[in-house]
Amino acid sequence: MSSFPTTATSACPTPLLPLVGADVEIPLVDGRTVRHANxxxxxxxxxxxxxxxxxxxxxxxxxxxxxxxxYASQVSTALYERAREDVGRFVGARPDDVTIITRNTTDALNLLASAVPGRVLTLDVEHHANLLPWDRSQGGHEVVRAQPTVAGTLSALQGVLAARRFALLAVTGTSNVTGESLPLAAVVDLAHRYGCRIVVDGAQLLAHRRLSLEDSGVDYVAFSGHKLYAPFGAGALVGRRDWLDHAAPHLAGGGAVRQVSSSAVQWATSPARHEGGTPNLVGVVAMAAAAAELSAVPDEELRQHEEQLHRALLDGLRALPEVDVARIWVDSAEPVGVVTFRLRETDPGLLAAFLAAEHGVSVRDGRFCAHPLLDRLGWGAGAVRASIGIGTTGDDVDRLLAGLQAWVAGDQQARYAQEDGVWVVVDDPRPTPSGIDLVALAATAGVCS
Structure with missing residues (x-):
């Protein structure tokens, strides 16, 4: 039996909104089935x-x-354009802003990168989606090292902005590794003071907190439906029109043009200019529905739900021996519900496989498409990430902590081995879901790091 203190999160909130699959029972290696804790x-x-x-x-x-x-086509067109309006409204678009439907956040930021008429500035704490595209901008980009404090980081940004001319500052709305944010009002003021526009990578932020372009002064925001409980393949770039109307079309093809001849093309203005091909009607309708649903949850209710579970998880982690929790800034405000941690001397991939196979808990392991940040932290071998959202319950947190306690206590029932760099259960007895082909499951499980 474990000597660790038991957790006490049963009084924590129930799900704020019902999610598909929340009641799915998944098999464990000992033959039991448990509700999936995602x-x-x-x-x-x-x-x-x-x-x-x-x-x-x-x-x-x-x-x-x-x-x-x-008639159905006319209905579909109306649905698509209404959904576009709803998506723009979700992020407080200004009357003259444009909402362009993309595939995801990465696609949206690559689109903006092709439109920036100058140099881009970023921090080294960004997700790869907010680092890699900017080399394609006309002036390339420069990366600033974040300092240990928020004040120091803002000062470092100011020093670079004052010394050199930049067209755009690209920042995360909240870190996908630690859940931390820089104070947005201060960052916007800093960028605009030096004649620089700002884009916020809202992929992690918008499932946890509100953002209004009009109220904040942010120039652009990029985000994905699949982070907002609408995993149907749509994202968006919302913001100022001028750069986008002058940029080369993101996807050259039908729908992006006004007139084509054998010798010339007259391109449409945004948003059609960058939405070549058949648009993803289902994806944007789903994203608009998610936006409406999230907007209807009172801000304080969402915050309290998340903070209570976040504190319970952190308290439980800190009760375990040799646990490190990732932080970028020692003085940042309360993070959103994203917690990245490691148990020293434990392979994060092995720990994730154990939690899934023996406790029915799904976490993320690896470097979370934020390699420069993990290297800075000295966590180049990776870590484990647990994210809290509108469907998370106190029972979920209890089960995750119980699984970690079992690992520390040496209570493992299965044997594990690495296959193609991925930890799997040896002679895994768990059945696969009926009607679903899971060939090469283990081989593909670790593709994204």
Whole structure:
């Protein structure tokens, strides 16, 4: 038996919103089945029940979007353009802003990178989606090392902005590794003081906190539906129109043009200019439904739900021996519900495999597409990330902590081995879901790091 203190989060909030799959029972290696405790929403969140229902309602009317004379096509076009308006409203778009539907956050930031008429500045704490695209901008980009304090980091940004001309400052709304944020008002003021626009990578932020472009002064925001409980393949870039109207089309093709001849092309303005091809009607409708659902949850209710579970998880982690919790800044405000940690001398991939196989808990392991930040922390070998969201319960937190306590106490029932760099259960007895082909499951489980 473990000598660790038992957790006491049973009084913690129940789910704020119902999610598809929240009641799924998954098999363990000892033959039991348990309800899935999913702490991997920071990577990709399950659909909410309301989003899935909205998709079901829309599918019978699915048809071509734009220029179709048929009734279903006209309905689909109206649904698409209304969803665009709803997505823009979700992030407080200004009257003259444009909302462009993309595939995901990475796609949105690559689109903006092609439109920036100058040099881009970023910090080294960013997700790869907010680091790698900027080399494609006209002036390239420069990376500033974040300092141990928020004040020091703001000072470092100011020093670079004052010394050299930049067109755009690209910052995360909240870190996908630690859940921390810089004070947005201060960052916006700093960028605008030096004639620089600002884009916020909202992929992690918007499932946890509100953002209004109009109220904050942020120039652009990029985000994904699959982080917002709408995993149907749509994202968005919302912000100022001028750069985007002058940029080369993101996808050259049908829908992005006004006129084509054998010798010339007249491109449309945004958003059509950057939405070549058949648009993802289902994806944007799902994203708009998620935006409406999240907007209806009172800010304070969302914050309290998350903070209570976040504190319970941190308290439980700190009660374990030799646990490190990742932080960027010693003086940052309360993070959102993203906790990255490591147990010293424990391979994070092995720990994640154990939690899944023996406790029914899904966490993320690896370097979370934030390699420079993990290297800075000295965690180049990776870590474990647990993310808290609208579907997380106190029982979920208790089960995660119980699994970690069992690991520390040496209570493992299965044998594990690495196959192609991924930890798997040796002679795994768990059955696969009926009707679902899981060939090469282990081989593909670790593709994204």
């Amino acid at each position: 702490f991997d929403g920071a990577a990709s969140a399950p659909a909410s029940v309301a989003v899935a229902q909205r998709v079901t309602d829309v599918l019978p009317w699915y048809a071509s979007v734009h220029r179709g004379a048929g």
